[in-house]
Amino acid sequence: MARAPRQADIAAAAGVSQTTVSLILSGNTDGVRLSEGTRQRVLDAAEELGYVPDPVATRLASSRNHMLGVYTFASAFPTDVDGFYYPILVGIEEEAAALGQDLVLFTGTGGGQGRAHDKTAIRRTRVADGCLFFGRHVPEEPIDWLLGGGFPLVYIGRRDELDGRIPFVGVDYVAASAAVVERLVALGHRELRYLREDDDAPSSSDREKGVLAAARKARLAVRRIVVRATPAEVGTGLIARWRAEGVTAVVVEETDTGELSAALLAAVEAAGLRTPADLSVAVLGQPKDRPEVSGFEVPRRELGRRAVRLLVDQITASGPRTAQQIFLDCVPVAGSTIGPPG
Amino acid sequence: MARAPRQADIAAAAGVSQTTVSLILSGNTDGVRLSEGTRQRVLDAAEELGYVPDPVATRLASSRNHMLGVYTFASAFPTDVDGFYYPILVGIEEEAAALGQDLVLFTGTGGGQGRAHDKTAIRRTRVADGCLFFGRHVPEEPIDWLLGGGFPLVYIGRRDELDGRIPFVGVDYVAASAAVVERLVALGHRELRYLREDDDAPSSSDREKGVLAAARKARLAVRRIVVRATPAEVGTGLIARWRAEGVTAVVVEETDTGELSAALLAAVEAAGLRTPADLSVAVLGQPKDRPEVSGFEVPRRELGRRAVRLLVDQITASGPRTAQQIFLDCVPVAGSTIGPPG
DNA sequence: CTGAAAGCGCTTACAG
DNA sequence: CTGAAAGCGCTTACAG
Structure with missing residues (x-):
């Protein structure tokens, strides 16, 4: 050739x-x-x-090649939770195009022999001018190494590892979740439950924090509010128990798979209850293809766009960079599954 | 530091x-x-x-960077037809990961002032070791330029431009479409229609070719079989006319948007007809979330995988490369919308 | 068995 | 106004 x-x-x-x-x-x-x-x-x-x-030569000589890395710890195009990540990727691509940056998708995690492989793969991100990361966990050592070397990186989702030195664009789940509970309280509910998965991702604990804060502020009994369960454990039995306890509203978290909220909605239906007449149900997030469900919308596309902008800011910043951490607001979804207690 | x-x-x-x-x-x-x-x-x-x-220095010195380009003429993450392209991207990512290649998404098309911009953007693909292209059209000049320079590239979808010198991985729509018609004929249908969009993409004309070939072989009257229409033109009026003409089966093409098949299925329902009792309906492709519809499944994920493999073959091939053109078979979907003529 | 040297394709002082 | 030279951090012939 x-x-x-x-x-x-x-x-x-x-x-x-x-x-x-x-x-x-x-x-x-x-x-x-x-x-x-x-x-x-x-x-x-x-x-x-x-x-x-030649971007490689350009990069070696000058350290700019107009390529932004995208590092996903699983797959950039997941087959199960596509509906969740896709809008973020759309936002990333839009903003990257607008700023004249190409995207490098690091696929290295596919080979996967755990930590050691991660380490090498993550370091490879240095071929780009900077890199976006997303995933539920932070592999501290390699990320620390990148950060220490002054490599621009931005996480998608709130992170507090490494003494809060990780720049990110996250979602203000605390405020959004509190707002949902406040709406329920305003409608007259006094006995409610917050159903969450048994996994301590920041997005889960932030939601819990918001729920509890709003509940305390309204002087609700807080002791039994939080219920951890797997989707398989959510059935008519659970619903019946709650009814016996006088529960009039349930708030459920929406994770990337959407399984927990789907299980709850199915269980409510299976129990023969109508929402909101018999039970108010709100989802902390928005279940796929169910616009009628009350809750809030996570600004996923905007999340991608802002992350790209923050990353490019970091790349072009001249002085010493300070960790920048940005929170985006959610949009409340009125829906029709909450109402005054029956 | x-x-x-x-x-x-x-x-x-x-x-x-x-x-x-x-x-x-x-x-x-x-x-x-x-x-x-x-x-x-x-x-x-x-x-x-x-x-x-340092990965950058390593790549400069060894002249391979293990990056494969992905050039989409619109958006790599389209917002409207996501269901269609997504599986192809999944396949691309899977195979790239398996072969230790990273992916570079060229976003240049976003700025878009037509041809001139395409040219620059397409040339930029040379930063990678080779590049995958997909889109309904072929910008002949820049592609010819890349090909002439011996740059490894592979199209997704059959292409016959540039004297057939473009390597591609396509789908054998001719055979798959013929098979659908053969099934209908075997069931006893003699009067059928093929509904297609008024756009001459290879995937559309290949389907038509298969339909007509099978029809001729069965000695059906071929003159009125092909019907071109936009989704908006497909309504109960069209259905009524077909019924009056003695039509017992309709075959419709499935394009990336899926609008035409959706319009037909809706029109059939609106006309109060049951499938297959009143009318057999088959889709040349598979409409989203409608597994009950008879037709065939396009191996989209495999399409992505094979394209990556062909590209990597080209990159690592030592001798002069010959254009390689691969066709993949579709998987028949029995479904429940076709049956013997009522 | 090991080193000096050229080169990958660029950028960036530094000289004219 | 333009060029010769050094250098980015590696790999790869080529000498010893």
Whole structure:
């Protein structure tokens, strides 16, 4: 195959030095004056030869290649929870395109022999100018290593590992969850439950925090509010017990799989209850294809866009960067599954 | 922060040359013998200093960067037809991971001022070792340019532009469509229609070819079989006319948007007809979330996987490459919307 | 068995 | 206004 043209080839064609080609093509004309004729000759030759800068060489020499990494700890295109991550990716692509950045998807996690493999794969992200990360956990060592080396990175989702030094764009689940409980309280509910999965991701504990804060503020009995369960454990038995306890409203978390909220809604139906007449149900998030369910909408697309912007900010920032942590607000969804206690 | 250690630092610490360090660390010991003592000293020093190879430099020096480009003419993460492209991307990612390749998503098309922009953006794909393309059209000039330069590329979907020199992985719509018609004929249908969009993409004309071939072979009257229509034109009026003409079965193409098949199924229902009792309906493809519809399944995930494999083959092939064109078979979906003519 | 040297394709001082 | 040179951190012939 014919080799890709280099700056040297353009230089030969235009009768100038390779340095001049570099200066002209990179637009790096600070304090440098070049004759318009030379400029045009070089640009024409570049066009003629179909020149495309080699990003690897560019990067080695200057440390900018207009590529943003996207590191997902599982799969960038998950087959099970596609509905959840997809909008984030859409946002990332939109904003990257708008800012003239290409995206590098690191697939390294596929081979997967655990931690050791992660380490190598994560370090590979350095081929890009910076990298977006998402996943439920933070592999502290390699991330610390990247951070220590001044490598720009942004997490999607709140993270408090590494002494809060990880920049991220997260969702304000605390406020959104509290707002849902406040609405229920305003409707007159006094006995409610918060159903969550038994997994301590920040998004889960933030929701719990919001729920409890709002409950305390309304002086509700808080002791029995939080109920941890797997989707399999959610059935008519649980519903019956709650009814016996005088529960009039249930709030359930929505995770990436959406299984818990689906299980609850199914159990309520199986128990022959109507919402909100017999029981108010709100989801902390928005279940797929169920716009009638009360809760809130996570701004996923915006999450992707903001993460890209924060990352590019970091890359182009000149001074020492301070960890930036951004929270986005959720949009309340009125829905029709909550109402005054029956 | 202290600069990340380089091979030179290890060399200094171990009292050897940088070359030796490179040889030992890269395990590149073909025909080279190193004393075990030196080896151990170098490895210890590397460990001690926390050495990690710089991926950028490694790639510059070894001229392969293990990155595959993915060029979509619209958006890699489309917001409207996500269900269609997503499985292809899943397949691409899976196979890329299996082969140790990262993916570069070229987002350049977002800025979009038509052809000129395409050209630049497409040329940029050369930053990767090779590139996958998909989209309904082929921008001949830049693709020809890439091909001429020996740049490895693979299209997803059959292409016959550029004198058939474009390597691709396509779907055998001809055979799959013919098989559907053969099934209908075997059931006893003699008067059928093929409903297609008014757009001449290869995937549409291939379907038509298969339908007509099977119809001719069964000696059906072929003149009125093909009906071109937009989704908006498909309503109860059309159904009524077909009924009046004695039509007992309708075959409809499934495109990326799925609008045409959805419109037909809706019209049939609106006309108060049952399938297959009153009318047999088959879709050439598989409508989303309607597993009961008869037709065939396009192996989209496999399409992605095979495209990646073909691309990597091209990249690693040493001799002159010949254009490779691969067709994948569809999987018939029995479904329950076709039966003997009522 | 190991080192000096050239080169991957760029950028960036530094000289003219 | 433009060029020669060094350097980014590696790999890979080529000498000893």
